[in-house]
Amino acid sequence: MADDQNSQLVREGSSTPGSTSNKRKRADYRQTQQERRQELKTVVFEGNDKSQDNIKLPKKKYYRQRAHSNPFSDHLLEYPISPGHMDWHKLYPALIPTKPGTATEIVKKVEIVDVGCGFGGLLVSLATEFPDKLILGMEIRVQVTHYVEDRIIALRQQHAIQGTYNNIAVLRANAMKFLPNFFEKGQLSKMFFCFPDPHFKLRKHKARIVTSTLTSEYAFLLRPGGIVYTITDVLDLHQWMVKHLEAHALFKRLSKEWEDEDPCVKIMRKDTEEGKKVERNKGDKWVACFVRLDDPE
Amino acid sequence: MKHPIQKLAYDRTSKALYLAVGERIQKFDSVTGELRNQWIPPAQENREPAEPKTKKAKIEDNKHNVFRTLTCSPDGQYVVGSTDEQKSLVVLDAYLRVVNVRNFPKRPSAIDITSDSSTVILGDKFGDVYAVPICDLAHPPSAGLSKISEASESESGSELEPILGHVSMLVDLLVTEDQRGMRHIISSDRDEHVRVTKYPESYVIERFCLGHEQFVSQLLIPKWSPNTLISGGGDDFLAHWDWTTGELLEKVDIYSILYPKSDKNGSEEQSQEAAVSGIWQVPERRLVIAYDETVKLLLIFKLHNEPRKLEYLNSFSSSILDVAMTGNNGEVWLSIDDPCDSQQLIRKFIISEQGELTAIDSELTQTISDKASFTIASRDDVVALHSVALLRKHAEH
Numbered sequence: 001m002a003d004d005q006n007s008q009l010v011r012e013g014s015s016t017p018g019s020t021s022n023k024r025k026r027a028d029y030r031q032t033q034q035e036r037r038q039e040l041k042t043v044v045f046e047g048n049d050k051s052q053d054n055i056k057l058p059k060k061k062y063y064r065q066r067a068h069s070n071p072f073s074d075h076l077l078e079y080p081i082s083p084g085h086m087d088w089h090k091l092y093p094a095l096i097p098t099k100p101g102t103a104t105e106i107v108k109k110v111e112i113v114d115v116g117c118g119f120g121g122l123l124v125s126l127a128t129e130f131p132d133k134l135i136l137g138m139e140i141r142v143q144v145t146h147y148v149e150d151r152i153i154a155l156r157q158q159h160a161i162q163g164t165y166n167n168i169a170v171l172r173a174n175a176m177k178f179l180p181n182f183f184e185k186g187q188l189s190k191m192f193f194c195f196p197d198p199h200f201k202l203r204k205h206k207a208r209i210v211t212s213t214l215t216s217e218y219a220f221l222l223r224p225g226g227i228v229y230t231i232t233d234v235l236d237l238h239q240w241m242v243k244h245l246e247a248h249a250l251f252k253r254l255s256k257e258w259e260d261e262d263p264c265v266k267i268m269r270k271d272t273e274e275g276k277k278v279e280r281n282k283g284d285k286w287v288a289c290f291v292r293l294d295d296p297e
Numbered sequence: 298m299k300h301p302i303q304k305l306a307y308d309r310t311s312k313a314l315y316l317a318v319g320e321r322i323q324k325f326d327s328v329t330g331e332l333r334n335q336w337i338p339p340a341q342e343n344r345e346p347a348e349p350k351t352k353k354a355k356i357e358d359n360k361h362n363v364f365r366t367l368t369c370s371p372d373g374q375y376v377v378g379s380t381d382e383q384k385s386l387v388v389l390d391a392y393l394r395v396v397n398v399r400n401f402p403k404r405p406s407a408i409d410i411t412s413d414s415s416t417v418i419l420g421d422k423f424g425d426v427y428a429v430p431i432c433d434l435a436h437p438p439s440a441g442l443s444k445i446s447e448a449s450e451s452e453s454g455s456e457l458e459p460i461l462g463h464v465s466m467l468v469d470l471l472v473t474e475d476q477r478g479m480r481h482i483i484s485s486d487r488d489e490h491v492r493v494t495k496y497p498e499s500y501v502i503e504r505f506c507l508g509h510e511q512f513v514s515q516l517l518i519p520k521w522s523p524n525t526l527i528s529g530g531g532d533d534f535l536a537h538w539d540w541t542t543g544e545l546l547e548k549v550d551i552y553s554i555l556y557p558k559s560d561k562n563g564s565e566e567q568s569q570e571a572a573v574s575g576i577w578q579v580p581e582r583r584l585v586i587a588y589d590e591t592v593k594l595l596l597i598f599k600l601h602n603e604p605r606k607l608e609y610l611n612s613f614s615s616s617i618l619d620v621a622m623t624g625n626n627g628e629v630w631l632s633i634d635d636p637c638d639s640q641q642l643i644r645k646f647i648i649s650e651q652g653e654l655t656a657i658d659s660e661l662t663q664t665i666s667d668k669a670s671f672t673i674a675s676r677d678d679v680v681a682l683h684s685v686a687l688l689r690k691h692a693e694h
Contacts, residue, residue, distance in 0.1 A: 071464065074690045081489070082507035176464040177488050180505045206423065213425065213462025216494075220502040249500050295501060 029062045033150050040153045042093040045160035055154040060119060063147035068197055069140045071176045071207055079178045086182055091169035092134060094156075110134040110183065114192040115175045115209060118273055120148035120168075122194055124155065125271040127168040129263055133189075136182075137170040145172040176207075176214060179221060186223040190264065193241070195274035198234040210241040212248060219250040222292040227254070230288045231268050233278045238286035251290040259287055299670040302632040302642050303682055304364055305621035310373030311391065314621065314630060316643075317364035317378055318670045319679075324376075324393055327623070327630075330664035334393040338362065361680050366407065370414035375431055377417055379405035381680070386419055388431055397433045407470045411480070411496075418482060418496075420467035425459035426484060428497070460499040463490065468530070468688065469516045472496060473540075475523060483526065483540060485513035487688050491528055493540055506538050508545040512688040515576040519585060519600055527585055527600075527607065529573035531689050535587060535598075537607050549607045555592045572686035577620045579648055582627050584610075586648075588617055590683045595620075597652035610652030618682055628657075634682060642666040 040055075069075075080086040088110070089096045096107050112130060114122050117137025126135050139145045148170040155165040173182070196209045205211070210230065218228060228251065230241045245251045259265045265287055269275055278285055304317035307327065314327040324334040362382040369376050375396060376389050384404045388397035403421040410417055410431070417429045465488040474480045480496040481503065491506035491513055511531025518540070519525055526540035533552035538545055556569050575588040585598045585607060595613040600606075618632040627648040633641055645662050646654040673679065 081510060082505075180490065180492075181507065185504065206425075211462070213459055214464070216461060216500045216502050219500065249498075296498060 026062050029059070030146075033058060033062075033146065037146065037149055037153065040157070041149065042090060044094040044166075045157045055157045057154045058147050058150035060147060063143040065141045065143040071140065071174055075140070075174060077172065077174055077178070079173060079181045081181070083180075083182055083184045083187075088134075091136070091171065092166065094163070094166035095134065108134050109187055110136045111188055112136070112190045112192075113138060113175075113179075113183075113188055114194065115179075116140070116193065116196055117148065117170060118144060118195070120151055120170060121271045121273045121276070122192060122268060123148065123168045123170065124151070124165070125267045126264070127155075127165050129267060131164065131167060133167060135168045137168070138173045138175045139170060140172065140174050142172060145170055176209060179217060183221050185220055188221045189223060189226045190229065191218055191222060191226070192229045192264075192268065194229070194231050194268055194272045195233065195278075196230075196237070198232070198237040200236075205240075208237070208240065210244050212244045215244055215248045215251065219248065219292055224292055224294045226292040227264075228290040228292070229264060229268055230290075231272070231275070232286055233274070233283050235284070235286060238288065242288050245288070245290045249296070250293050252293055254289040254291055259289055262289070265289065298673060298676070299640070299642060300673050300679060301618055301634040301682065302670060303618050304367035304378070305619040305630055305632050305643075306367045306369045306376060307621040307623055307630065308369040308373045308376070308391075309624055312623075313373075313391075314665070315367060315369065315376050316632075316669055317367040320362045320364065320380065321671070322364065322367070322376065322378060322387075322389060322393060323669055324391075325665050325669070328661075330661045330668070332668045336389055336393040336395075363680055366405065368408060368410060370410045370431065371412055372414040374414060375410075377408060377410060377431070379408055379419065384421075386417060386429060388417070397429075397431065399429060399433065401427070406467055407484075409471045411472050412474045418470060418472050420470045420484060422466050424463035424465050424467045424486060426461045426467065426470060426482065426499075427457050428460050428499075429457065460497075461492075461494050461502075463488070463492070465490070466688070468512060468514045471516050471518060473518055473523070483516055483518075485516055485528060485530075487512040487690065489513060491516070491526070491536075491538075491540075493543070504543040506536070506540060506543050506545070508536050508538075508548070512690070514685050514688060515573050515587070517576040517578055517585065519578050519583075520580040521583055522600060522602055522605075525600065525605065527576055527587075529571075529576055529587055531570065531572060531686075533571050535573070535576070535607065537605070539605075546605050547607065549598070549609070551587065551589065551596060554596055554609060554612060555589055555594060570686065570689065572689075574683070574685040575617075575620060577622060577629075579622055579627055579629065581624060582648060582650055584627075584648060584652060586620065586629075588620070590685050593617070595654075597648065597654075599652065611654075613654050629654075636676065640666060642669055 111133045112135040114137045117123055117139050120137055123137045159165055193209055199207045232238050246253055269285055300319045302316045302318050306315040312327050314325045316323045320338050322336045326333055362380045364378040364380050367378040374391055379386050384401045386399045390396050403423040405419050405421050407420040408417055420426045463486040465486040467486050470484040472482055482494045482496045485491045489509040493503040495501040509532055513528050514530035517527045524539050524541045526538040527535055529535040534548040534550050537547045537549055571589055572591045573587050574590040577586045583600055585600050587596045593616045597611045599608045599610055616634045618634045621630040629646050629648055631644050633644055643662050643665050645658045647657055648654055
């Protein structure tokens with residue numbers, strides 16, 4: 001008995017130091033980043049400010065989180081009661097200078113959304129591809145959202161002279177439930193669904209981000225002519241998304257030729273984190289894009 | 298004691314009052330108090346002994362397969378209800394004979410019938426909404442009666458595709474039709490959303506009515522003001538909308554009526570929350586009635602058109618399960634759930650223009666109370682009936 005306890009102690013003693021110090025390191029890192037995030041989130045970086053060294057890009061290893069999140073559970077989420085209640089100044093401080101209600105001129109609205117933006121690879125590339133548009137990434141996992149926030153802060157500061165990356169932002173949100181709380185009818189021109197959770201089990205298919213019922217919501221948010229982009233490395237999911245979007249009366253699939261010419265498709269294939277991983281593993285990537293048709297009379 | 302009447306439905310064409318009592322449906326003549334018909338689900342005894350089917354076996358005792366919704370078709374030909382445990386939609390004709398029984402993958406939570414009495418619109422616990430033809434050729438009545446308890450997985454509605462869906466429990470819905478024949482489905486969920494969708498072109502979402510901060514359990518369109526929507530649930534107010542534009546016209550405070558002496562920011566009692574479990578209308582009086590199940594208070598409002606305003610008139614304290622309007626002279630039927638007096642299951646009142654309630658026809662209501670329902674050993678045999686407050690969200694992380 002005593003021996004057992006001793007050996008238990010020895011085992012714990014020998015195994016813990018490494019993991020504890022790693023844990024502490026991660027906690028410290030997260031703490032520091034958290035404080036800096038709170039401080040710098042809404043700062044507009046000026047190009048001639050030499051007082052600060054460049055902020056380092058965040059390290060992904062400190063933000064790891066399990067890859068799945070239950071979209072049906074009641075997360076502690078913050079979302080506005082309606083789009084009119086949303087304070088976009090918080091997210092785009094350089095481009096939306098004032099809080100809602102105080103602006104006299106018409107302010108820019110978010111037009112491009114990356115649903116489930118993950119570590120933000122697509123966002124960062126879209127920022128320079130569409131410098132005039134406001135682009136929003138939505139992600140349900142807390143740590144991953146923090147990573148993208150820190151990444152955007154660092155990029156804004158590092159590129160303060162060029163003034164780039166002020167047009168991208170990230171938000172922790174459950175896009176399956178609350179998109180209409182953020183955007184008005186027809187506000188969006190592009191929606192991206194890149195490497196979504198495949199939810200393989202039949203029972204879990206309602207948790208997929210493209211279903212016939214959710215597609216109606218995407219049609220509501222997209223203006224006629226707007227585009228839904230999908231990419232996945234899971235053939236079954238690709239076929240599922242194509243089936244549901246093609247069956248929807250307000251969407252029409254775009255041709256292979258269109259895909260080949262569209263810059264966003266290229267970015268989606270090359271610059272998403274998942275896209276890079278699939279590339280390394282020499283896996284297949286399936287792309288399908290759909291245009292939002294006019295409402296029926 | 299007697300099992301309380303959990304749902305009421307009044308059919309104007311035949312002056313019939315339908316009751317859902319446990320898993321039964323009863324039809325009364327609302328003038329004479331005569332029990333005209335009764336529908337009891339087929340008995341289970343000739344089933345083969347239950348094999349060890351684990352979860353299924355529990356369901357087979359059928360005890361809690363109670364009706365949670367009940368409504369009459371506008372033409373008075375059908376009465377439609379949905380049940381809990383077997384997740385079925387049950388369509389009966391005016392003689393309470395089975396027309397159509399269909400089981401669903403998830404528990405139905407709200408039903409309405411199109412104005413042409415052709416289609417049931419049904420929403421479920423998962424947020425999906427289905428359109429089910431009332432007379433469904435795939436489910437003929439001959440198969441219905443014997444099969445109600447045996448409706449197998451294969452015919453469990455899996456072939457029906459949802460026509461629209463929320464990613465949250467669907468709590469209420471209604472189908473509207475304007476003078477030009479344009480139809481819409483208005484649906485509400487546990488995530489504060491009220492959605493307006495075209496019907497049958499249900500792939501076109503017209504708008505959201507956003508303003509609630511808690512679950513939305515009740516929707517009502519007054520007959521005399523067809524562009525108006527009144528909604529309520531876990532919020533301290535009723536929302537008064539023009540649903541054709543999505544404009545929130547006013548938030549009508551109910552908190553100060555429910556908890557008159559308390560300060561809203563007072564720290565004493567955290568549990569002082571609203572839970573509106575019913576909203577009805579008395580068109581001939583232009584009244585809107587809401588019931589809060591936590592305080593057990595019926596709130597009576599007058600809806601004005603010019604300017605559009607919901608004016609509080611009066612309240613009435615009683616433990617109520619459902620209300621049915623006759624559409625005549627302010628008559629209302631109340632299903633009472635009084636643990637001290639389980640003999641009086643139903644009462645009838647006249648509501649005045651000023652929102653005052655006067656009990657009438659006590660002999661008639663006693664006759665119906667005596668014949669209605671069935672005896673149970675104790676309250677434990679009744680499923681939870683006042684459970685709307687449970688829809689309130691408690692975030693995990």
